[in-house]
Amino acid sequence: MSRLALSEVATGRPQPSAMIELLKPITWFAPMWAFGCGVISSGVPTGEKWLVIVAGVALAGPLVCGTSQIANDWFDRHVDTINEPNRPIPSGRVPGLIPLYFAICWSGLSLLVAAFLGPWVFGATVFGLVLAWAYSAPPLRLKEEGWRGCAAVAICYEGLAWFTGAAVMVSALPDWRILVAAGLYSAGAHGIMTLNDFKAVEGDRCMGIRSLPVRLGVAKAAKVACLVMTLPQVLVVGLLWSWGQSLFAMWVLCLLVAQLALMLRLLKDPKAHAPWYNATGTTLYVIGMMVTAFALVPLVGGAP
Secondary structure, three states: OOHHHHHHHHOOOOOHHHHHHHHOHHHHHHHHHHHHHHHHHOOOOOHHHHHHHHHHHHHHHHHHHHHHHHHHHHHOHHHHHHHOOOOOOOOOOOOOOHHHHHHHHHHHHHHHHHHHOOHHHHHHHHHHHHHHHHHHOOOOOHHHEHHHHHHHHHHHHHHHHHHHHHHHHHOOOOOHHHHHHHHHHHHHHHHHHHHHHHHHHHHHHHHOOEOHHHHHOHHHHHHHHHHHHHHHHHHHHHHHHHOOOHHHHHHHHHHHHHHHHHHHHHHHOHHHHHHHHHHHHHHHHHHHHHHHHHHHHHHOOOOO
16 A cells, blocks of 8 residues: 555545545446436437436436445445455545445435436435445345345346436336336346356355355356346337337347357356356347337337
8 A cells, every 4th residue: 555545544534536436437337328228218309408317327327326336335344354455445545434424425415416306316216225225234235135136236227227317308207118118127137237246156155145146056046147137128029019119129139139149158157257248248238228218219209
């Protein structure tokens, strides 16, 4: 650790870079992308809504997602002292109770921004923050059980973010078809979250965290994850076709077929190939989300 870092730890001052590190900017992409899908699917022109769109992107990514990352690091600080001592909290770069106060203040800022964006967005944000804290904090600590933990993250990162993007644009409850699409892609994201647990199987087993790879074994958990990712997309294809959006349905189907081909390699060695699949198959998954968002535009009364 540098002399400056040691000085800041000694005086109880957090390093600015460490505060940003707590927010984990790399994790913001998923909810911001889902928010964008919500904006597009609403069918509302974006020109006059640029301010609320910017505020909504900030709410979905840096604020709500950032809050969940800070809270998770705070409640995992004892584990991280053993497994990842260089993280901001165990390393002392963000000392004392500062991370906890940071998470509380960031939650408050999230609610303030959400209130500016309307009652539907505010309600979704309250729900998202409750899940974010329940995921990491006792007594619920949802992350300790694979089904509930992955569901909480998938709902926050995909379904709620998509809902928020649409609600920001229409200033009301979005069209039911938007809700169905957001719900299906949120359900499929449960499988993506399961793949993220493969990297920590040994540590989770030692700490008593019952992730799906721990509970089911890596091979079976990988098959479950693939099934969970596939079925919602099959339903999306069927719904788009039944709604008269056959061209978009074919695009989503092609993306799904490509994912299935990649899944064959994933299943040969799930633990080794999970990061590779997250960079390839998951990318195709989120592209399908945006294709579906564009397919919804004429259905909900927007410009094609």
